[in-house]
Amino acid sequence: MTVMTQKPVQNKQTQIAKHLLVLGAFLQREASRITSDFGLTQQQFVVLKTIEEKGPINQKDICCSLMFEKSNVSKIVKKLKRDCLIDISSGSDDNRVSILAVTPKGRKILERGMELFNEWNSAWLKGLSNGDIKQAIMVLRNLVNLAR
Amino acid sequence: MTVMTQKPVQNKQTQIAKHLLVLGAFLQREASRITSDFGLTQQQFVVLKTIEEKGPINQKDICCSLMFEKSNVSKIVKKLKRDCLIDISSGSDDNRVSILAVTPKGRKILERGMELFNEWNSAWLKGLSNGDIKQAIMVLRNLVNLAR
DNA sequence: AGATAATAGTTGCCATGTCAACTAACCTGA
């Protein structure tokens, strides 16, 4: 409840969300700088990574895992297929479903991309201690779970 | 350094970044659902909020504070001006600079928007204790500072 | 004093992500 002449109050939960919005936008831009070398956006790279981690996998599960819009995932999958980074096969018991797996070419791009990300993330997060890092991972993992 | 047949390794810093990318995309979409009622995107709303918090302010400082791309901030400022949510005046000693402040109409939108955000954020973060919340704010604030 | 560099902000172009509507396949209940 706000007082007329005061600044609109933001509760602590909204402070969390605001930081996530700002950090998210920043990292999306920086991550896309890295992935553009492979002709991919950062969302495309993250989808490829998810297919590699959890594959073989269908699009619905990718949507749930990453909380991406399904039309976006569909378009990304189409592009990754066109670039020969993934293979698509049919689900054996449901013809609507497509099963996705990373190709060797895709794996190579992932390997190189992860090297670059690991390097870059280590640099901007250089000021974090091991304790800070573990704490951050725990906090963020918890937030991801709440979002799902 | 990765072994040929194993999954590309991601270090802990990259785990942090990945969570931020996914949470950021999710919150951007959800936040835009809320702000679309005011004819604004979530980035536009965040800029308006920043002008209200730190104003009067120039565009360069908004770019630094939010780590947004300057052409984006310029376009957002133009739209907020067109919608009569902010006023623009010239810097007194540098004609390149424009000084931005929120109008009463803008303040009203902020107040209503913050109410909706506070509500929505409280809901999806319902599972967090007060200790979790404080810890999350501390972690995220630290990450924002490292990013700047 | 003037040339050059840097800065604050603007704009055109374009790829992307969202939204809504769609198709094809599967599930459920009568």
Add this chain to the structure above:
DNA sequence: TCAGGTTAGTTGACATGGCAACTATTATCT
């Protein structure tokens, strides 16, 4: 068995955000 509902994925339309190049102004250096 079949109508209607639900689901997995696709696609068109469109607004937006990023990139690069730009203008106008200020700062710096010779």
